[in-house]
Amino acid sequence: MRPLLSICIPSYNRPGQLLQLLDSIDCDPQNIDIVVCEDNAPLREKVRSVVTSFKSQSPYRVHYFENEINMGYDGNLRRLVELAAGRFVMFMGDDDLFLPKALNKYLRFINQHEDKKYFLRSYIVIHPENRIENFRYLPSTTILPPGEKTVAWLFKRSVTICGFTIARDDAFKISTSELDGTLLYQVYLMAQICLNHESIYCDFPVVQAVQTFRDNKPMFGSSTAEKSRYTPGSIxxxxxxxxxxxxxxxxxxxxxxxxxxxxxxxxxxxxxxxxxxxxxxxxxxxxxxxxxxxxxxxxxxxxxxxxxxxxxxxxxxxxxxxxxxxxxxxxxxxxxxxxx
Structure with missing residues (x-):
């Protein structure tokens, strides 16, 4: 039976954070599968060990893949869509986390609105000194009409990868490598689909964006498509x-x-x-x-x-x-x- 949601995780050199993410998944195993795609990073063996160990003790369906070459952020997202079995895919950065007891609620939300092709999620960020910042974009759950104005409004609000949820088959049909290196493949998917289809805003937070990039150690710039644009290790x-x-x-x-x-x-x-x-x-x-x-x-x-x-x-x-x-x-x- 096809799962409702594939949790798709692009992995690059963060075995410790990846394990924390996997451990934060706390929903009905029948509704999801987990897809991890490792992007030929130096810590590949440790990532493989983390996923293998988690899979052996987990009730979830876990699928682990390794790229033969470093495909980069956009290429890895594209491959995750190809590999996903769920009716919807949800991207999660390998340093992000699910909020406790939120995932089952979100799965019910998706099921109730399965005719929608894209779900704009709410999320939180926990800053130093435990200051919590909520990223909510509207006062309540709202259906968004198709068209250019909606897509323009969604553009910036869809950049953060954690919890990004879109219809898998529709995303697969519009696959392209022409935007590799932009670090915005998920936004491209949203835009193409939401020009023609209704989307929906979910007003309760589901995930925590950890924002490791604020440590001034971003990892973008290792793939061929990214090298001319980004230098790893510094913002x-x-x-x-x-x-x-x-x-x-x-x-x-x-x-x-x-x-x-x-x-x-x-x-x-x-x-x-x-x-x-x-x-x-x-x-x-x-x-x-x-x-x-x-x-x-x-x-x-x-x-x-x-x-x-x-x-x-x-x-x-x-x-x-x-x-x-x-x-x-x-x-x-x-x-x-x-x-x-």
Whole structure:
């Protein structure tokens, strides 16, 4: 019998965190299977040992695969879709976690809305000092109509991989390697499918995004497709600029094939919510930050709304920590991220 959901985990060099993720899965085994695809990383043998040991003691159906070459982030996601047996696939970063007792509730939610092709999830981040930040995007569960405006709104909100849920067969049909290296393959899948199909926002959190990248040790840049864009081991200004530009590589790819106008719509939305694009480089000092912000304006076009300049000057005058706390406070008061 085909499972409702395949939990698909792209693995790269994190055996310890991978085990924590696997141990956090706590749902009815009949509804899921687990697919781990290891991407030819130095710690492959340890990852293999972790999955083999977990599988031997687990009630879940666990499938483990190894790539012969390092396919990179996008290529590994594409392969996971190919390998998945579930009616829906859920991506989880190998450093992310499920929230206790949330997965069964989410599976019931999917079952109740199985006619939808994409599920925008809510999630949490636990910051130092155990500060919890909720990432909720609307006041309640909401059905989203197909079309360009919905896709543009979903674009940024679909980047974080944890809990990303989409219809497997539809995703498989639109497979492409032409966007490898963007680190945005999941967003491409969402956009292509949500142009034509209804999607739905789930208002309760299911997963915790651990955000290991904030330790300034990202692993992107090892595959052939990524080497020209990203340098592993540092959140450099060049890495950030190249990642930002990749959004528009995806939108232009779709615009050219679907005769849409996503590029301008997404640029405006990203400008309205550009705070994380800016804040990630604030700790480098004002001089470097100003140069970086200027590049976001000239190379990515982020200066198209006043919100961008509010974030920019807020970070210059008050710093990252105070701005972070202010934004979290606003979200706590409203209960969700405001929609501008």
């Amino acid at each position: 450099s200004i060049e890495n950030s600029i190249n990642f930002t530009k990749a959004y528009f590589e995806v939108t232009k790819y779709i615009d050219n094939r679907r005769e849409t106008r996503l590029t301008n719509l997404v640029r405006t939305d990203l400008s309205k919510y550009s705070y994380p694009f800016l804040s990630i480089q604030r700790k480098r000092g004002i001089g470097s930050f100003l140069q970086y912000a200027k590049r976001l304006e000239t190379e990515a076009g982020f200066g198209c709304t006043p919100y961008y300049f509010i974030y920019k000057w807020g970070l210059i005058l008050f710093g990252e920590k105070l701005c972070d706390r202010t934004i979290m406070r606003i979200k706590d008061i409203l209960g969700y991220t405001p929609n501008f």
